[in-house]
Amino acid sequence: QITLKESGPTLVKPTQTLTLTCTFSGFSLTTFGVGVGWIRQPPGKALEWLALIYWNDDARYSSSLRSRLTITMDTSKNQVVLIMTNMDPVDTATYYCAHTNSSAPIDYWGQGTLVTVSS
Amino acid sequence: DIVMTQSPDSLAVSLGERATISCRSSQSVLYTSNNKNYLAWYQQKPGQPPKLLIYWASTRESGVPDRFSGSGSGTAFTLTISSLQAEDVAVYYCQQYYTSPLTFGGGTKVEIK
Numbered sequence: 001q002i003t004l005k006e007s008g009p010t011l012v013k014p015t016q017t018l019t020l021t022c023t024f025s026g027f028s029l030t031t032f033g034v035g036v037g038w039i040r041q042p043p044g045k046a047l048e049w050l051a052l053i054y055w056n057d058d059a060r061y062s063s064s065l066r067s068r069l070t071i072t073m074d075t076s077k078n079q080v081v082l083i084m085t086n087m088d089p090v091d092t093a094t095y096y097c098a099h100t101n102s103s104a105p106i107d108y109w110g111q112g113t114l115v116t117v118s119s
Numbered sequence: 120d121i122v123m124t125q126s127p128d129s130l131a132v133s134l135g136e137r138a139t140i141s142c143r144s145s146q147s148v149l150y151t152s153n154n155k156n157y158l159a160w161y162q163q164k165p166g167q168p169p170k171l172l173i174y175w176a177s178t179r180e181s182g183v184p185d186r187f188s189g190s191g192s193g194t195a196f197t198l199t200i201s202s203l204q205a206e207d208v209a210v211y212y213c214q215q216y217y218t219s220p221l222t223f224g225g226g227t228k229v230e231i232k
Contacts, residue, residue, distance in 0.1 A: 060219035103160035109168035
């Protein structure tokens with residue numbers, strides 16, 4: 001079955017760079033159409049889509065956060081990495097990674113990891 | 120970017136009664152070549168990740184109870200819970216996957232009256 005798990009720091013300081021790793025199983029990111037994305041959710045607030053990378057290394061980003069985000073994949077490790085620069089307290093959120101296919105909804109989600117930005 | 124707007128922000132419905140949630144997109148998410156609306160609905164319970172309920176605007180995901188239904192086309196969509204059960208208390212989100220950036224609605228919180 002498909003599983004995804006997020007890992008990374010739980011606390012970062014303002015201006016620091018956040019690096020999150022999504023480790024997945026049950027599918028391959030070399031399969032045509034497959035994608036892995038990142039979505040975040042500040043406490044008590046709505047979901048916000050951040051970035052997505054497809055099997056062909058095609059990366060897509062949130063328009064408002066594009067300048068701060070980088071998404072990469074390592075197919076040998078079954079991992080996707082999200083880098084977010086210049087962290088701010090407003091970036092405090094639960095960060096989810098998720099599985100999708102091109103032109104399809106998100107069908108599997110990780111459990112999420114809470115990242116707090118505070119000095 | 121396509122902006123997704125949900126209404127209401129919250130609603131309270133008696134057990135067994137109907138709950139209706141609206142979602143509007145700032146531009147059409149209907150792909151005319153295949154006549155499919157690239158619109159999904161998710162349910163999120165406290166402390167859990169979202170769960171896919173409906174895709175293509177009206178297709179229930181496997182295992183989703185048939186009291187959940189989706190309708191609409193183009194820019195206007197509705198999620199209906201025909202007979203609200205206690206386990207349906209959650210926040211519901213719509214999302215368009217027509218084009219990136221993929222975008223979510225602001226969510227609708229459903230509670231028991």
